[in-house]
Amino acid sequence: xxxxxxxxxxxxxxxxxxxxxxxxxxxxxxxxxxxxxxxxxxxxxxxxxxxxxxxxxxxxxxxxxxxxxxxxxxxxxxxxxxx
Amino acid sequence: xxxxxxxxxxxxxxxxxxxxxxxxxxxxxxxxxxxxxxxxxxxxxxxxxxxxxxxxxxxxxxxxxxxxxxxxxxxxxxxxxxxxxxxxxxxxxxxxxxxxxxxxxxxxxxxxxxxxxxxxxxxxxxxxxxxxxxxxxxxxxxxxxxxx
Numbered sequence: 083x084x085x086x087x088x089x090x091x092x093x094x095x096x097x098x099x100x101x102x103x104x105x106x107x108x109x110x111x112x113x114x115x116x117x118x119x120x121x122x123x124x125x126x127x128x129x130x131x132x133x134x135x136x137x138x139x140x141x142x143x144x145x146x147x148x149x150x151x152x153x154x155x156x157x158x159x160x161x162x163x164x165x
Numbered sequence: 166x167x168x169x170x171x172x173x174x175x176x177x178x179x180x181x182x183x184x185x186x187x188x189x190x191x192x193x194x195x196x197x198x199x200x201x202x203x204x205x206x207x208x209x210x211x212x213x214x215x216x217x218x219x220x221x222x223x224x225x226x227x228x229x230x231x232x233x234x235x236x237x238x239x240x241x242x243x244x245x246x247x248x249x250x251x252x253x254x255x256x257x258x259x260x261x262x263x264x265x266x267x268x269x270x271x272x273x274x275x276x277x278x279x280x281x282x283x284x285x286x287x288x289x290x291x292x293x294x295x296x297x298x299x300x301x302x303x304x305x306x307x308x309x310x311x312x313x
Contacts, residue, residue: 141223
């Protein structure tokens with residue numbers, strides 16, 4: 083599974099994307115964030131305020147309760163500031 | 166219904182003229198153009214927009230579909246730039262075409278209110294003191310909520 087990062091989350095992690103293989107019991111966006119935080123202190127610090135982390139699964143905007151089952155790309159990013 | 170997400174600078178007037186030529190059965194066209202602002206008291210030298218283009222196209226096309234269901238629209242276009250822009254340059258343009266003005270105005274506002282919080286762009290300002298990410302504003306969430 084590919085994880086994409088944008089904006090200040092990308093800067094704080096020093097990477098725009100990475101390949102990960104979460105275990106089968108990691109089934110939602112929230113669980114994926116917890117799992118990523120458990121293996122990387124910088125990620126844990128950057129995502130401490132979960133309300134500031136938005137997500138998309140296969141280029142569809144979703145909530146943290148969304149399933150990541152079968153997903154090829156999960157994007158994590160701060161609140162959007164376009165327009 | 167057209168969405169364009171691009172790093173190329175666009176000409177707001179030329180875009181409007183092309184848009185207007187699409188149909189001759191509309192009585193009203195509304196255009197909103199968002200422009201890079203630099204306040205004299207707090208100047209910026211550049212505005213860099215980061216984008217997730219695949220999600221942006223999905224979100225903006227979905228937004229146009231919602232606007233079409235909700236308002237009496239004959240056509241609508243959203244153009245949004247990303248990359249590094251400078252004060253005075255257009256960032257975004259929303260154009261709506263309708264038989265009557267109320268739908269044209271309302272649809273343009275609806276599109277902008279949702280675009281601000283739901284389209285994956287992130288602004289970073291460059292000032293003489295350095296760069297910083299622009300924070301999301303609660304006023305933008307409130308502007309969106311009034312349509313719900």
